[in-house]
Amino acid sequence: MATSKLMKKDLADPRVQAVLDCANTARTILQDRSTLPTALFAQIESYVKQSLPHLKSAAIADKCRDFDLVGIDLWNYSAHLLHEDGPRDPRIKVVNEVHSGVVTRVFALLLLAAAHAVSSRHNTDDPGQKIRIMKVALRASRLCLDREELELASISLQRCSDFIPVESAEDVPLIRIANNHTKDQECSHDDFGALVNEYYLLRLLHSWKSDRLDLADHFYSKISQRADCAEADMTVKQADLMYEVARSLAKTGQSDIAVKWFERAIATLDRCDAQSVTQDVEELRLCTGVAFVELLVSDERDVSHQRAWEILEQLEATHGLYNRVAVQATRFRILAAQRQIDEELILQSLLRIVKMTVLTESSFKTAMKVLRQASKVASSSSLTALAELIHTRLLPELRDTHEKDSTIQCWLEKATVAYILCAKSPASTPQEISVVGIRELLDRIKSEIPALCFTGKATHAAQTLIWQAATGPNTGEWLHLLRHPVFDNAGHLNRARVGRKLMRHAMDHEDFSAAREAFFQMPKSTQDESITRYLAFKLALQSQDDELAMDSLKVVARKAGNDPTYLYACVIEAQKSSMRHMGVAALQAIVGKRPQGVNLTALLRCTARLLMTELDEPGQNLDEVALQVIEIFENAFRSVDELRKLSKDSWRTEVQWWSKNAYNLGVRLCTDIRPESTVRLLETCTSFMDNCPMEDAADLESDIENRRMLCAYLATTALVALGRSGSEDDEYTLQGYLHAQKHIKTFKQLHAKLRRTMHGDTAMQHEQRHFSVLKFELECILRLRQWHNLEVALQACLNSNIDEHWDTLADIVIIIHDQLDTHSLGSETDTLIRDVLQRAVDHCWKAQYDIVKIARWLRFAFTLCLDHIQDDFSYKLLLQAATIAEKARSPDQPSQDLYPDAELQWLATTGFNHAVDLIAVENHTEATKWMEGALELARWVMDEGALHALFTEKRRLADERAANTRG
Structure with missing residues (x-):
């Protein structure tokens, strides 16, 4: 048995010694005010949370004194860790010093508690040691809770609980004391009872911070059962x-639970002995009551509001609290939360606050906060109370001071600004009443203290509020308040803004005399500011004052070195007025002078706008105005290098503006101005579009290419029209056709690129334009005699899928064929011309075009094919003519659509003669076919069958002659 005990002791000794060695090492380090190494701290933390609390007392019996001494030293030496603020070498990795201090103190507590547990077995009658350890444990618990170390706090509180005796269900004393206790023992008993009370408070605090409100309720019941918890100090701590x-529960929205704890706080305060009530108790009662009322009034239930009134009545009944501003502010909050607002009661409450407020910084802020809140529910009462504060408290106080009191003046300014803010709010009285009230308030301030002027900061705030309120029918009255003498400290910028605001208001109401008065009342320096002179220029335009307009424009131009914005604005205003000549003249002068910093392209843009407006004026010579506009656009394009210096976005915006306006003008004026002008305008537009940046603008690229294609089409049309108007061999005319070919090439390239992306009506419209351009190309080839390009152009026409307007193409092809010489006419060209004519005949016949034209084209194609011995195609044309003539004779066709007799006779005769030629070469098969075709065509000649009879007789003779020859 002895051997077994010895073996257990040997097993326990290493653990105890390890703990003691760790503690001694930490003591040595902390004694030098050094920081615990990370490894050592981890070992201490492990002992605190795992090993040390579970060591048996018997294992440390021999080390009891060592544990006690090292625990005391660790407790004392760890103090510097809790307040360590000195710099540390960032290269040394250390633990958080405050956290390590907390852990070290809990470690010290556990060492002391372990030592006490062993020593108490030998000295059970020493209450001093118990109180000593209890105090250390409570201090450690308080430290852990203050540092939010809840796990460590739980360990410390557990050590405290070891000293708390188990109580019965009845309310019995904590420790039963025999009748022969000494006086010292009674004192120890009282001290221990206070420690127990503090223990339960810390338990409650720990439960709350751990979100264990159920445990908090349990420990609250423990506290409420103790008779010695009614002392003043303990009551204050509990409450x-x-x-x-x-308060924390109220912030997190747990209103119902928060109400319960507020009630407990008030009940705890109510248990205080009236004779032991201190100032701290009253302040705590006030804070608790105010916070409780705020929570209750946020609840819309009547029972909550009733309870709020009860709390308020308790506060008012408490000695020394009735005259507190916070109590009256609480009364206001209850009144403001009622369903039916009683403004009279609110006014009484506000006036009471104004009357009893002691003029200190904190009380003034409290009063102003309440008055500002009142403006949201009872604005008229708030205005009355603010005026009362200014008239009865602040002005007399400021007037009676022999020296200027900046603090009181600051309060006066804040109250005045608050009055203006309340007066201008939508919930306040009508604006005409608000303006009068503000004016009377400012007048009274100035009359009682004539030398008083608001500081610059207060002036700016007040004027800003008045400025914001200057809307509606009373704008003028609000604006005149801005010039009140109390605002004489307004800065130069504010004075200028006020003057310009008055000018704008007068001009908006066409009160030009008032606007001139506001302008000439400004200082000279303010008058000569660009924005002021811009307004003066605008005023001059409206009042038809040329002299003022010119003077103002000169000043604006002179000051436009850094920012020409107002100069451009003057041009725009002139453009909108009836005095446009003023804008044009000014722009021309500015362009001539080119003052430093002025952007020439921007000036040209303004001029372009003005001139484009002139195009809309009735009676204008469009050609002359258009030439001026074109010159402006060309000048702008010559400045394109200057435009490239702008930012990317500005460069894109500028180029798009010029290209779009040139495009719109070109489309709009192409039929009204000379072709040369149209071409210049469209080419300028194309030049701008060629320079338009396409980065980050993929959606813009398609739009620009469509516009470029239309510009090329319109320019081609204008140049061809110009060429047609001249003589055939005129050099200027030929240059026009050469110029047109450049635009034709551009159009064809863009059309080939975009045709696949077009659909519906848009695609058809572009195809029609493309077909027109192809005809223009043939016309250019004809006039320039560029026969080497003819085959490609004809093939392009045949590739077109357009079914309309082939009549003009056929006419052009016929003229081209007449102009071709034998060296230029090849078989391929001849075939293409034939195909074009055949296509024209087919489309025009289907579309019921003029049959005379169809007959002429068919005759020309027939002759062309017959001359080149293309018998099969010629024969088909002969039959096609017969078919057309037959359908033209149908009853549903009008008489004017009959195939011309002369054309029928010529075709029939030519076809029959060709058959005779075939007989001569002994091609009887083809001859028979041609004779039958000629006879079929002769049937429809309107000669009562004479031609058909003639051909029949001649055919008989030809057949007989052929038979005799064969016989």
Whole structure:
């Protein structure tokens, strides 16, 4: 048995010694005010949370004194860790010093508690040691809770609980004391009872911070059962803790639970002996009551509001609290939360606050906060109370001071600004009443203290509010308030803004005399500011004052070195007025002078706008105005290098503006101005579009290419029209056709690129334009005699899928064929011309075009094919003519659509003669076919069958002659 005990002791000794060695090492380090190494701290933390609390007392019996001494030293030496603020070498990795201090103190507590557990077995009658360890444990618990170390706090509180005796269900004393106790023992008993009370408070605090409100309720019941908890100091601690719990719950939205803890806080304060009530108790009662009322009034239930009134009545009944501003502010909050607002009661409450407020910084802020809140529910009452504060408290106080009191003046300014803010708010009285009230308030301030002027900061705030209120029918009256003498400290910028605002208001109401008065009342320096002179220029335009307009424009131009914005604005205003000549003249002068910093392209843009407006004026010579506009656009394009210096976005915007306006003008004026002008305008537009940046603008590229294609089409049309108007061999005319070919090439390239992306009506429209351009190309080839390009152009026409307007193409092809010489006419060209004519005949016949033209084209194609011995195609044309003539004779066709007799006779005769030629070469098969075709065509000649009879007789003779020859 002895051997077994010895073996257990040997097993326990290493653990105890390890703990003691760790503690001694930490003591040595902390004694030098050094920081615990990370490894050592981890070992201490492990002992605190795992090993040390579970060591048996018997294992450390021999080390009891060592544990006690090292625990005391660790507790004392760890103090510097809790307040360590000195710099440390960032290269050394250390633990958080405050956290390590907390852990070290808990470690010290556990060492002391372990030592006490062993020593108490030998000295059970020493209450001093118990109180000593209890105090250390409570201090450690308080430290852990203050540092939010809840796990460590739980360990410390567990050590405290070891000293708390188990109580019965009845309310019995904590420790039963025999009748022969000494006086010292009674004192120890009282001290221990206070420690027990503090233990339960810390338990409650720990439960709250751990979100264990059920445990908090349990420990609250423990506290409420103790008779010695009614002392003043303990009551304040209890009530303060419950107040903090309630307030935190209210912030997190747990209103019902917060109400319970507020009630507990108030009940705890009510248990205080009236004779022991201190100032701290009253302040805590006030804070608790105010916070409780705020929570209750946020609840819309009547029972909550009723309870709020009860709390308020309790506060007012408490000695020394009735005259507190916070109590009256609480009364206001209850009144403001009622369903039916009683403005009279609110006014009484506000006036009471104004009357009893002691003029200190904090009380003034409290009063102003309440008055500002009142403006949201009872604006008229708030205005009355603010005026009362200014008239009865602040002005007399400021007037009676022999020296200028900046603090009181600051309060006066804040109250005045608050009055203006309340007066201008939508919930306040009508604006005409607000303006009068503000004016009377400012007049009274100035009359009672004539030398008083608001500081620059207050002036700016007040004028800003008045400025914002200057809308509606009373704008003028609000604006005149801005010039009140109390605002004489307004800065130069504010004075200028006020003057310009008055000018704008007068001009908006066409009160030009008032606007001139506001302008000439400004200082000279303000008058000569660009924005002021811009307004003066605008005023001059409206009042038809040429002299003022010119003077103002000169000043604006002179000051436009850094920012020509107002100069451009003057041009725009002139453009919108009836005095446009003023804008044009000014722009021309500015362009001539080119003052430093002025952007020439921007000036040209303004001029372009003005001139484009002139195009809309009735009676204008469009050609002359258009030439001026074109010159402006060409000048702008010559400045394109200057435009490239702008930012990317500005460069894109500028180029798009010029290209779009040139495009719109070209489309709009192409039929009204000379072709040369149209071409110049469209080419300028194309030049701008060629320079338009396409980065980050993929959606813009397609639009620009479509516009470029239309510009090329319109320019081609204008150049061809110009060429047609001249003589055939005129050099200027030929240059026009050469110029047109450049635009034709551009159009064809863009059309080939975009045709696949077009659909519906848009695609058809572009195809029609493309077909027109192809005809223009043939016309250019004809006039320039560029026969080497003819085959490609004809093939392009045949590739077109357009079914309309082939009549003009056929006419052009016929003229081209007449102009071709034998060296230029090849078989391929001849075939293409034939195909074009055949296509024209087919499309025009289907579309019921003029049959005379169809007959002429068919005759020309027939002759062309017959001359080149293309018998098969010629024969088909002969039959096609017969078919057309037959359908033209149908009853549903009008008489004017009959195939011309002369054309029929010529075709029939030519076809029959060709058959005779075939007989001569002994091609009887083809001859028979041609004779039958000629006879079929002769049937429809309107000669009563004479031609058909003639051909029949001649055919008989030809057949007989052929038979005799064969016989």
